[in-house]
Amino acid sequence: MKNAIASVSLSGTLEDKIRAAAAAGFDEIEIFDLDFVASPLSARETRKLIGDLGLTVSLYQPFRDLEGMPAPLRERAFARLEQKFDVMAELGCDRLLLCSNCSSLSSGDRGRMIADLREAGERAGRRGLLIGYEALAWATHVWDHREAWEIVKAVDHPNFGILLDSFHSLSRQVPVESIREIDPAKIVYVQLADAPVLDMDRLYWSRHFRNLPGQGGFDVEGYVTELLRIGYDGPLSLEIFNDRFRSTSAALVAKDGVRSLNAVRDAACRNLARQTAMPGKAEIVGLEFVEFAVAPEDRAAMETMAAEMGFALAGRHRAKDVELWRSGAANLVLNFEEEGFARSYRLTHGSALCAIGLTVKDSAAAITRAKALGGKTHVSDIPSMPAIRGVGGSLVYVLDEGVAAGVWESEFELDAAALARPGPIEAIDHLAVVVHTDEFLSWQLYWRALFDVRLQTAQDVVDPNGLVVSQAIQNPSGTFRLTMNSTDARNALSSRFLNQTFGAGFQHIAFRTADLVSLGKQVRASGLECLPIPANYHDDAAARFALSAEEGEQMRALDLLIDEDATGRYLQFYSRAFNKSFFFEFVQRDSYEGYGAPNAPIRLAAQSRYRTEPVP
Ligand SMILES: O=C(O)c1ccc(O)c(O)c1
Ligand SMILES: [Mg+2]
Numbered sequence: 001m002k003n004a005i006a007s008v009s010l011s012g013t014l015e016d017k018i019r020a021a022a023a024a025g026f027d028e029i030e031i032f033d034l035d036f037v038a039s040p041l042s043a044r045e046t047r048k049l050i051g052d053l054g055l056t057v058s059l060y061q062p063f064r065d066l067e068g069m070p071a072p073l074r075e076r077a078f079a080r081l082e083q084k085f086d087v088m089a090e091l092g093c094d095r096l097l098l099c100s101n102c103s104s105l106s107s108g109d110r111g112r113m114i115a116d117l118r119e120a121g122e123r124a125g126r127r128g129l130l131i132g133y134e135a136l137a138w139a140t141h142v143w144d145h146r147e148a149w150e151i152v153k154a155v156d157h158p159n160f161g162i163l164l165d166s167f168h169s170l171s172r173q174v175p176v177e178s179i180r181e182i183d184p185a186k187i188v189y190v191q192l193a194d195a196p197v198l199d200m201d202r203l204y205w206s207r208h209f210r211n212l213p214g215q216g217g218f219d220v221e222g223y224v225t226e227l228l229r230i231g232y233d234g235p236l237s238l239e240i241f242n243d244r245f246r247s248t249s250a251a252l253v254a255k256d257g258v259r260s261l262n263a264v265r266d267a268a269c270r271n272l273a274r275q276t277a278m279p280g281k282a283e284i285v286g287l288e289f290v291e292f293a294v295a296p297e298d299r300a301a302m303e304t305m306a307a308e309m310g311f312a313l314a315g316r317h318r319a320k321d322v323e324l325w326r327s328g329a330a331n332l333v334l335n336f337e338e339e340g341f342a343r344s345y346r347l348t349h350g351s352a353l354c355a356i357g358l359t360v361k362d363s364a365a366a367i368t369r370a371k372a373l374g375g376k377t378h379v380s381d382i383p384s385m386p387a388i389r390g391v392g393g394s395l396v397y398v399l400d401e402g403v404a405a406g407v408w409e410s411e412f413e414l415d416a417a418a419l420a421r422p423g424p425i426e427a428i429d430h431l432a433v434v435v436h437t438d439e440f441l442s443w444q445l446y447w448r449a450l451f452d453v454r455l456q457t458a459q460d461v462v463d464p465n466g467l468v469v470s471q472a473i474q475n476p477s478g479t480f481r482l483t484m485n486s487t488d489a490r491n492a493l494s495s496r497f498l499n500q501t502f503g504a505g506f507q508h509i510a511f512r513t514a515d516l517v518s519l520g521k522q523v524r525a526s527g528l529e530c531l532p533i534p535a536n537y538h539d540d541a542a543a544r545f546a547l548s549a550e551e552g553e554q555m556r557a558l559d560l561l562i563d564e565d566a567t568g569r570y571l572q573f574y575s576r577a578f579n580k581s582f583f584f585e586f587v588q589r590d591s592y593e594g595y596g597a598p599n600a601p602i603r604l605a606a607q608s609r610y611r612t613e614p615v616p
Contacts, residue, residue, distance in 0.1 A: 001233050001265065002027040002058070002234070002236075003025070003235070003257075003262070004026060004028035004029060004237035005021050005028075005030070005238045006032055006237060006240070007031055008034075008035065009239060009242075009253065010253055011246050011247060011250045011253070013039065014038070017029075017035065018046075018049055018050055020253075020254040021055060022050075022053035022054060023251065024258050026257070028056050028058035029050065029058065030057075030237055031046070031060050031091065032062075033063075036087070036091075043087050047090065057093035058235055058237065059095045059096070059132075059237070060088050060096050060097070062097050063084055063098045064099050065099075065101050065102060065106065066101065066117075067101050067106065067112075067117050068101055068113045068116060069101070069103065069105060069106055070105060074116070078123070081123060085127050088127075088129060094129050094130055095130045095132060095188055095189055096130070097132050097163050098117075098134065100134065100141065100143065101142070102136060102138065102139050102140055103140060106141065113141070114155050117155045117157075117160060118155045118157050120160065121158070121160030122159075124159040125157070129159065130159055131159060131160050132162060132187075133152055133155075133160065133161070133163060134162075135147060135148035136168055137167070137168040138201075138203045138206075144174055145168065145174060145178070149162055153186075163187075164179070164191070165192075165239060166194070166218065166220050167195060171195065171202050171218075176223050179223070179226035179227060179229075179230060180229065180230055184232045187232050187234065189234065190227060190232065190234065191239040192220055192224070192238055192261070192264070193212075194210070194211050194214065194216030195216040196209055196458075208242065208243050210241045210242050211240060211242055212240060212253075212256055213238075213260045213261070213263075213264040214263055214264060215260070215448075221267045221268060221271070224236065224265060225271040227268075228272055228274070236264075236265065238257045238261065240253075244441070247438075252438075259373045259374050259445060260445055260449065262372065263373060263449035266280075278368060278372035278373070279362070279365035279368050279369045280365075280369070280452075281451055281452040282360045282361070282366035282369060282398065283362075284359070284479070285358075285360060287357070287431075287479070288358065288404045289331035289357040290332060290353055290357070290428060290506075290509055291353070291354055291357070292334050292351065292354065293343065293354040294334050294336050294346070295346050295351045298351040298578075299334075301578070301579075303334065305578060306325045306332055307526065309327075309523055310327050310519065310522060312325065312415075312418040312421055313325055313418060314412075314414060315412030315414040316413050317413075318411060320337050321335075321337050322337060323336075326423065327425035327511075328424075329427040330511055333355075341380075342354050345393065349392070349502055350579065351578070353509065354394055354395065355395035356431065357385070357397040357404070358397065358398050360400070369450060375388050376389040378395055385397045386398060388450070391433050391446075391506075392433075392505040393503070394505065394506065424518065424519045424523075425512065425513050425586070426512050426513055426514060428509060428511060429510040429589060430474075430595065431506055431508075431510070432482070432483045432485060432509075433485065433507065434497050434504060434505065434506075434507045435484060435486050435504040436503075437486045437488050440484065444471060453474060453480075454475070455471060456471075456472040456474075459600075462600075462601040463487070463604040464608045465489055465492045465493075465608065466488070466489015466490070467488075468485050468487040468492055468494050468600075468604075469487065470484070470485045471483065471484045472484075478593070481595075485507070492604075493604055493608065493611075494507070496611070506582060507581075507583070508582060508583050508585055509584055509585070510572075510584070510586070511584065511585070511586050511587070512588070512589055513586060516558075516572075516573070516587065516588035519586055520558035520559075520586070529576040530576065531583075531606050532606060533559040533573075534602075538555050541555060545562055545564055559573050560572065561596060561602060562599075563592070563599055565592065567594070568589070568590040568593070570587060570596050571588040572588075572599065574586075574607075
């Protein structure tokens with residue numbers, strides 16, 4: 001089965017698009033009419049370029065508004081069709097996409113439509129070409145692939161078949177099982193796109209918000225599963241109309257496109273118990289550690305902060321300038337090395353979280369899958385700790401269960417007394433990462449394609465200087481949680497973080513405790529600087545959550561934030577930022593499943609009061 005991409009999915013000139021598709025490893029490319037018409041390259045030159053790069057042209061598209069048109073538009077449509085056939089012959093392309101008619105002038109008379117489409121099939125037959133009829137979700141008469149299939153059967157011409165596009169079917173909520181009614185031999189082509197689930201005009205939704213399978217909320221996996229089930233083995237092609245993709249790196253979108261197609265095909269094969277090319281998604285057991293690369297000038301402040309937060313220095317690396325700080329199951333590794341990965345990370349980003357360590361069910365399989373999906377791996381000096389490159393060039397170590405204890409033991413001179421002391425923090429609750437908007441979908445795909453994770457509904461969060469989108473990603477058991485944040489607003493805290501740290505990275509780490517009030521008292525007594533929350537917030541919270549006088553007082557005294565929903569109650573407080581960069585959150589989660597999103601604007605407003613640079 002071949003991987004294809006429509007030229008419209010990539011930014012740049014037609015030549016840029018072709019080169020990006022070839023470099024990413026696609027087999028075939030669909031030429032979008034407008035890309036070709038606007039190109040200075042002739043059809044022959046285009047064909048040569050494509051051939052020289054090892055690609056073939058799989059489809060020419062779209063051809064619009066043919067069936068059921070009144071005279072003289074009908075004759076003109078057929079003349080246009082012949083001209084496109086000429087172009088296709090020169091391009092070396094034998095398939096044309098014909099969209100169902102969107103013109104208000106078109107007749108809905110079945111007989112006329114079928115006669116016109118048969119005529120088109122006849123003309124295609126004379127040239128040895130195939131036409132695929134695609135039901136656009138907003139077409140005037142035919143907007144459902146089931147209807148398109150009825151028409152294709154009625155047209156009954158060897159050169160006329162159906163073209164399926166997951167966006168049109170899934171945005172109309174056409175059941176994927178309906179694909180089983182279709183004869184695979186009559187499927188001329190398949191286009192795939194995912195999209196966020198929105199309540200929006202379908203044309204607008206389709207032209208601006210499509211994204212790669214695995215980046216949205218559609219059941220593209222189910223769609224492909226049904227196609228494979230009926231025996232379709234033609235190309236799967238990405239047709240992604242997306243505002244961001246039009247302006248971002250074609251190389252990134254093309255590379256993610258291959259990852260996306262291979263991951264969705266793998267998932268579909270698994271659903272059908274068929275052989276697949278790679279191990280399944282890595283199952284995350286939990287988060288074993290986070291590692292900070294710390295510059296020499298930040299060493300004392302970082303160690304002080306770890307101690308103030310209730311962590312104990314539990315071990316020193318036997319050979320390296322690396323420390324292990326621990327509280328409960330939360331491990332902080334502070335890396336002060338003057339060489340190696342951590343050093344290069346901090347030279348780029350400043351003192352920062354440079355790696356996370358995940359415990360997974362099968363680390364070797366996780367690495368194999370990551371490689372199969374175009375992930376970059378990192379060979380560490382500890383063979384039981386292979387790693388995959390993650391956001392901003394950070395590392396994601398993947399450890400088998402039971403390996404971590406041995407690694408701590410063998411690599412570190414552990415302090416038994418410190419380890420025996422129970423810390424006030426139980427575990428790392430979640431990590432918050434900030435990424436450039438252009439890479440937001442890319443990093444989502446990374447987590448969803450490589451690991452077995454679930455998404456919550458994305459949240460809009462109000463920063464005083466802009467709106468931030470926050471997407472929570474977690475493993476099914478909730479032992480690994482990540483929020484991914486991005487914004488277009490130049491002066492929002494997230495953007496300042498990106499500028500200051502030279503790229504995407506982890507902005508905060510949340511620690512969980514069973515008793516946030518005592519933790520709050522303890523860290524304050526130790527001298528940790530916490531983020532002040534305004535009295536207005538606490539007045540509101542006291543009424544909204546029916547807090548007792550004593551609870552209200554504690555919230556004020558400890559600058560706590562609170563949220564409650566059907567899943568439970570959440571308490572939070574924040575540290576001040578380290579070096580105006582990353583910061584820490586402390587939470588008491590009980591059975592609550594969210595991340596305190598209603599409080600994020602309060603936190604961001606509180607943090608913005610510390611900004612020193614003016615808002616331009
Ligand atoms: O938005 C459109 O017009 C359009 C064109 C061609 C397609 O294949 C498609 O799915 C949509
Ligand atoms: Mg389409």
